[in-house]
Amino acid sequence: xxxxxxxxxxxxxxxxxxxxxxxxxxxxxxxxxxxxxxxxxxxxxxxxxxxxxxxxxxxxxxxxxxxxxxxxxxxxxxxxxxxxxxxxxxxxxxxxxxxxxxxxxxxxxxxxxxxxxxxxxxxxxxxxxxxxxxxxxxxxxxxxxxxx
Numbered sequence: 001x002x003x004x005x006x007x008x009x010x011x012x013x014x015x016x017x018x019x020x021x022x023x024x025x026x027x028x029x030x031x032x033x034x035x036x037x038x039x040x041x042x043x044x045x046x047x048x049x050x051x052x053x054x055x056x057x058x059x060x061x062x063x064x065x066x067x068x069x070x071x072x073x074x075x076x077x078x079x080x081x082x083x084x085x086x087x088x089x090x091x092x093x094x095x096x097x098x099x100x101x102x103x104x105x106x107x108x109x110x111x112x113x114x115x116x117x118x119x120x121x122x123x124x125x126x127x128x129x130x131x132x133x134x135x136x137x138x139x140x141x142x143x144x145x146x147x148x
Contacts, residue, residue, distance in 0.1 A: 001046055003057055010063050014041045021067065023095070027088075030070040035078030036088045037064045043092050052080065 005013075016024065016037060038061065042050050050056050053075065065072040079085055093099065109127045110112045 001042060001050065001055055001057065002059075005057055005059055007059075010059055013045050014060055014063050016041070016064070016067050024068065030068075031074040032084060033068055034065055034070050034072070034075050035059070035080070035085065036091075037068060038075065038078075039085070039088050040092050040095075043096070047135075049089060049092075094122075094140035 011104065020037075020040060027033045027036050038056055039049055041060070041064065042048075042056060061072045061075055065075075070125070094142055113127060
């Protein structure tokens with residue numbers, strides 16, 4: 001994620017809707033609420049979850065915390081590797097219509113891309129864009145299958 005955001009961009013990209021705020025605040029504890037909001041908005045902006053606290057600019061954390069009326073520092077208590085975080089990932093995927101890619105997805109991409117490119121890595125790179133458009137993530141791809 002880009003490190004520096006001007007205030008207008010933070011507002012445009014990280015303002016929670018009423019529905020999102022209700023979803024996030026259903027988690028109750030301040031650190032869980034803020035952690036969920038960070039995951040949700042970062043996934044909406046970047047299409048991926050932040051891997052650590054330093055992936056999210058302080059201005060973004062502060063803006064989300066302000067909307068939720070919690071202290072930005074409480075995010076340090078959010079366990080990014082724990083069961084709750086994994087549950088939040090699943091909730092966000094479901095809410096945004098994302099799913100794990102299937103073998104059939106890989107087969108369809110291979111069939112569509114194989115005639116246009118002889119180099120397997122180029123096929124994989126070109127495959128990334130349609131996957132993001134159909135909300136099918138690459139985690140289930142079998143690279144051996146794409147290469148052969």
